Amino acid sequence: MTLEPNASVSPAGAVITPGWSDAAIFVAERTEESRRQLQSSSAVGLGIVFNELCQVAEECEDPNWDGFGAEPVSMDAYRLAYQFLEGLPLGTPAPSIGAEPDGHITFEWHRGPERTLSVSVSPDAQLHFAARIRSARDYGTRPFFGEIPHRIFELIQRVAA
């Protein structure tokens, strides 16, 4: 299957092909609303991770939160990181949350130094990622439009497999 460079993944893992009729938009909105409710629940989704995200944003809201001159995590970075979490398909393994000295929020899927993926969410809606999976290295940047870019989702699956 060939994907567009900016292809994204639906909550079920399928490539998204949006409809444009009123009915299609209505169904899509209701589906998305239900999915978000499920994703933010602790039982089915990533509820605990949303709490961790909030905690990170609070701990890093002031400059120099790392003791080495880090920039604060901005509200824009927090908002986009929240959207990133919401966009993860149901059943995605929970990432651990962190922050970087430039104020980006990070999501990490880590199963050891040879199976690890880090994704940074910048306040200008860029996703910077780096993965180390056995001898393979993969890193780059994808724009974030509210849905998880296919390449990043693929890397999450490979690390978690």
Added chain:
Amino acid sequence: MTADVGSDLVGEDELLARFIFWHKHLYADGTPKLNAFMPNPARELSMTRHLQLTENEIWNVGRAVGAVSGRMLRARADLIAMIFFRLKLRVVATPKPDNPNHADAIDWPVDKPTQKAIAQEIAAAAGPALPAPPA
């Protein structure tokens, strides 16, 4: 950064300590995350050369660094300077009044994903961090 720092280069076989103050820079098993090795906004990674310092003196330097910003020292990761040179970074001595053994890893690329990939390699090479002993 391409400053002329030839004479200030740290030896490849020197040991360097990276102090860790934030709990989320460590995994539950005590290994440091790549975030602990990301450069600051000036594209420098601050470290302390072991040189002739005793274990206790190294920890005291870390505590003093943390005291400046009111942060508790959690751990430290020890790395050999060669790791940085292999990743096309340089480590230069940048002594400070309160830390004459201070050094920075410089020459970080501007490109953010490349920075992350480099930090990931450093984290993999670092192994488990040493937990800070009680003061």
